[in-house]
Amino acid sequence: MEFFWIILSAVVVVLLVAAGAIIFGKQKALPSGDEPAELAPTPTDVVAEPAPSAPAAEPVPSDEVPEPVASRLVRLRRKLSASANPFARGLLSLLSADRLDAEAWDDLEATLITADLGVGPTDELVSALRRELSIDPVSDPSAAKKVLRAELLKLVDPTLDRTLRTTGADGLPGVVLVVGVNGTGKTTTVGKLARILVADGATVILAAADTFRAAAADQLQTWGSRVGVEVVRGPEGGDPAAVAFDAVTQGIAAGASVVVVDTAGRLHTKAGLMDELGKIKRVIERKAPVTEVLLLIDATTGQNGLAQARVFAEVVDVTGIVLSKLDGSAKGGIVVPVQRELGVPVKLIGLGEGPDDLAAFDAEAFVDALLEE
Amino acid sequence: MxxxxxxxxxxxxxxxxxxxxxxxxxxxxxxxxxxxxxxxxxxxxxxxxxxxxxxxxxxxxxxxxxxxxxxxxxxxxxxxxxxxxLGGQTRTLRFAKQPPTVIMLAGLQGAGKTTLAGKLGKWLKDQGHSPLLVAADLQRPNAVTQLQVVGERAGVHVFAPEPGNGVGDPVAVARGAIAHATTKLYDVVIVDTAGRLGVDAELMKQAADIRDAVNPTEVLFVVDAMIGQDAVNTANAFAEGVGFDGVVLSKLDGDARGGAALSIAKVTGKPIMFASNGEGLGDFDAFHPDRMAGRILDLGDVLTLIEQAQKTFDAEESARAAEKLLGGKGDFGLDDFLQQMQAVRRMGPLSKILGMMPGMGQMKDQIAGIDEREIDRIEAIIYSMTPAERSDPKLLNGSRRLRIANGSGTKVSDVNALVKRFTEARKMMQMMAGGGMPGMPGMPGMPGAGFAGGGKKRQAKAAKKRKGPAGPPRPAVAPPTATPTAPGGAFGLPAQAPAAPGDFQLPPELAKLFDGQK
Known part of the structure; x- marks a missing residue:
């Protein structure tokens, strides 16, 4: 209480003095009356949904057939090997050098850090490698590669359960809540996830609980109509928890097998927005337990990803991570520290904007792809 | 950690x-x-x-x-x-000699281009320009709709001849937009392009085609402040593929330091021109490298704070309140306090404001512990008072206090606490402000100087925290001697810190601002 008052009065004083000192009137407020009046024509092919939580498009049989999940991994490898090669090569050439001096170790450390692996895991990996190589010095790259692969794999931990829990108990639908900071690709991922689930024969309902970002619901609608999935939406700026609730209610009534809830992007530092997220989950759970909470992490994200994961995990108890935008030049190394600290496995990876660019995360394939030459 | x-x-x-x-x-x-x-x-x-x-x-x-x-x-x-x-000096937006000025936004997916387009549009409009937003992101589902909504919220017109969702040619749209702007006399055109990866040669070519079609005055590379080590690769790819003149840092309101994005400036040699730091359309500012450096070094960001205050505070009201406060003798009443407090709140959550104040990095835990609802309660109590009571809290006798407590749904003890703390806080504010004003630029040794540089003020605060606000107004606790009472505590560092920031933390500008008051 005391501290609070001190802070408050200090702020008030600072601002008072500042504002008092400021001479206004320099801002020129030109009239904008001479602007052209008419808006550009805005054709749009999206069917506007008037009523909240009304079903969106008629669930029609999809004319697009999602790509089988199995063949996606091949594409993942190709993409990863294209993007991650400098990383792998750098490590291997370091390891296969005649002798490893202090500088080489420094470089190795730096290379791992450059992959956004973080200082902690990097230290772990480096010291493990040091130990291995001091016991059994290797000179040829393939042996070094084996050691490196083993150590990397240990960090990524293939033993974690990475299956998506999309089936609910007692005839209730499975509820998947998708969360993350702004611009990580939540809506896109929900769209792609819906395709996978549909391909697996599930009946899916999408909840457009991003009522904040302009046209987010429309974006989800477009994804939904591509695979003939119903989208439940509410008024823009409305209560996202209400939309989620309606979607789950509808899902139960319609006997759907999965309800996927897309939420608005929110920075983990905004306490109010995080509270809102907690509320969404609580409200859903009055109807049906949330079976899976997926946290989206952009592969380009640096060490801040860890802070994000920590806060989201605290608020909504994240059960899986989706690493998006892995098709770029970023290595997505941030998942290693995230997984390590939270014990939450990476379950899916996003590989681009294409409708089928979502694949299951496979630790071995991931590490192999990293090391592929 | x-x-x-x-x-x-x-x-x-x-x-x-x-x-x-x-x-x-x-x-x-x-x-x-x-x-x-x-x-x-x-x-x-x-x-x-x-x-x-x-x-x-x-x-x-x-x-x-x-x-x-x-x-x-x-x-x-x-x-x-x-x-x-960080780029040395701040650079402002260049405008074309022959309007329209064309600004093209490029960046990765999810960097915040569309949102930024709206913010930039509003910012330009507030400066008296008439901007036009162009929806050249025809790829992401409903990006066009998003831009239209954003444009509507910002009160800026949107040129969107194509529906998007993969339909239409962005190059043609961009070209058409220039013609449209010329005939309709818009003086700034902001082209929002689709997000693309640095490694995607095809889309980079498309971006280059858009650039060639509109011949932009400024190409801005929008980058997420949270981006990691890959920032430099991406920036280089964009610099090669499209070429850009400036960088915009988005999502700076998170807790990412934006380290990688800042290195972009170094590696590509392009200045960071704008910083986008919030969800609202007004959360957008020119980027100030010197301030950012100070922020990274935990020297606070008082200038930004003041600038924001400038926008939200009613200058006359504030000046009057400040006068009352400095006039001493209890002219500064609860109503003035309420007004200022509400103005502070309009600037955003208290924790965000505090984050901009120097040295607050040390007090993160306490800041995180601040309950914003506390302010709601204070407001409720003050609202339950009559105007006379507000301007002179001395009026408050027992029965009045009971009435106020009932009216605001609190207890008499809460009202008592508020009144007591307000009087104490007022005393302290008077001391801080009164001591600081005259001795402003670089007179750190002056008795009662609570204000020489950002750090000093906090010093006063830190000292106060230990002594408790009820203590007699001690003139200036000298920085070095203030520490012994709290060794190694949360305030151990702040007590020493002021010496350093005080030496070089932008005092001239700050001083100028405060000098204006005299």
């Missing part, structure tokens, strides 16, 4: 402060810490290496004629280097 660069560097410097003179070993150790800290803050490795080399060189050279203590010296060197990396 240190979560931000600023915390990390503070810890490094804390170790340095105890020493009289830097040895070679100290320097190496310190630089290693700084290196790790910068890497953890996602600053690019190459930039870190240059940075460390430059700091080392200067630190070694400077040691010979060192009059300052080593900690101050290193801080100064690090600060100068940081400012240089």
């Amino acid at each position: 240190f979560d931000t660069l600023s915390d990390r560097l503070s810890a490094v410097f804390r170790n340095l402060r105890g020493k009289g003179r830097l040895s070679e070993a100290d320097l190496t150790e310190t630089l290693r810490e700084i290196r790790l800290a910068l890497l953890e803050a996602d600053v690019n490795l190459g930039v870190v290496k240059d940075f460390i080399a430059a700091v080392r060189e200067k630190a070694v050279g400077a040691q010979i004629h060192a009059a300052l203590n080593p900690a101050q010296q290193i801080i100064q060197i690090v600060n100068a280097e940081l400012t240089e990396i």
Whole structure:
């Protein structure tokens, strides 16, 4: 209480003095009356949904057939090997050098850090490698590669359960809540996830609980109509928890097998927005337990990803991570520290904007792809 | 565990402060810490290496004629280097001699281009321009709709001839937009393009085609402040593929330090021109490298704070309130307090404002513990008072207090506490403000000077925290002697800190602002 008052009065004083000192009137407020009046024509092919939580498009049989999940991994490898090669090569050439001096170790450390692996895991990996190589010095790259692969794999931990829990108990639908900071690709991922689930024969309902970002619901609608999935939406700026609730209610009534809830992007530092997220989950759970909470992490994200994961995990108890935008030049190394600290496995990876660019995360394939030459 | 660069560097410097003179070993150790800290803050490795080399060189050279203590010296060197990396001087937007000025936005998916287009549009409009937003992102589902909504919220017109969702040619749209703007007399055209990856040759070609079609005055590269080490690769790919003139940092309101994004400026040599720091359309500002350097070094960001205050505060009201406050003798009533408090709230959550104040990095825990609802309660109590009571809290006798408590749904003890703390706070504010005003620019030793540089003010606060606000208005607790009572506590560092920031933390500008008051 005391501290609070001190802070408050200090702020008030600072601002008072500042504002008092400021001479206004320099801002020129030109009239904008001479602007052209008419808006550009805005054709749009999206069917506007008037009523909240009304079903969106008629669930029609999809004319697009999602790509089988199995063949996606091949594409993942190709993409990863294209993007991650400098990383792998750098490590291997370091390891296969005649002798490893202090500088080489420094470089190795730096290379791992450059992959956004973080200082902690990097230290772990480096010291493990040091130990291995001091016991059994290797000179040829393939042996070094084996050691490196083993150590990397240990960090990524293939033993974690990475299956998506999309089936609910007692005839209730499975509820998947998708969360993350702004611009990580939540809506896109929900769209792609819906395709996978549909391909697996599930009946899916999408909840457009991003009522904040302009046209987010429309974006989800477009994804939904591509695979003939119903989208439940509410008024823009409305209560996202209400939309989620309606979607789950509808899902139960319609006997759907999965309800996927897309939420608005929110920075983990905004306490109010995080509270809102907690509320969404609580409200859903009055109807049906949330079976899976997926946290989206952009592969380009640096060490801040860890802070994000920590806060989201605290608020909504994240059960899986989706690493998006892995098709770029970023290595997505941030998942290693995230997984390590939270014990939450990476379950899916996003590989681009294409409708089928979502694949299951496979630790071995991931590490192999990293090391592929 | 240190979560931000600023915390990390503070810890490094804390170790340095105890020493009289830097040895070679100290320097190496310190630089290693700084290196790790910068890497953890996602600053690019190459930039870190240059940075460390430059700091080392200067630190070694400077040691010979060192009059300052080593900690101050290193801080100064690090600060100068940081400012240089951040792009040196602030650059403003260039406008074409022959309107329309064309601004093209490019960046990765999810960097915040569309949102930024709206913010930029509003910002330009507020400056008296008539901007036109162009929906050239025809790829992401409903990006066009999003831009239209954003444009509507910003009160800016949107040129969107194509529905998007994969339909239409963005190059044609961009070209058409220029013609449209010319005939309709828009003077700024903002082209929002689709997000694309640096490694996607096809889309980079498309971006280059758009650029060639509109011949932009400024190409802005929008980058997420949270981006990691890959920032430099991406920036280089965009610099090669499209070429850009400036960088916009988005999502700076998170807790990411934006280290990597800042290294973009260094690697590509392009200045960071704007910073986008919030969800609202008004949360957008020109980027100030010197301030950012100060922020990274935990010197606070008082100028931004003041600028924001400028926008939200009613200048006359505030001036009157300040006068009352300085006039002493209880003219500053609860109503004035309420008004100012509400103005503070309009600027955003208290924690965000505090984050911009110098040295607050040390008090993160306390700040996080602040309950914003406390303010609601205070408001409720004040609202339950009559105007007369508000302007003169001395009127409040027992029965009035009971009425107020009932009216605001609180207890009499809450009302008592509010009144008591308000009187104390007022006393303290008077002391702080009164002491600070006359002695403003660089008179740190002056009795009662609560204000010489950002740090000093906090010093006063820190000292107050220990003594409790009820203590008699002690004139200026001298910085070095203030520490012993709280060794190693949360305030141990702040008590020492002011010396350093006070030396170089933008005092001239700040002083100018405060001088205007006199």
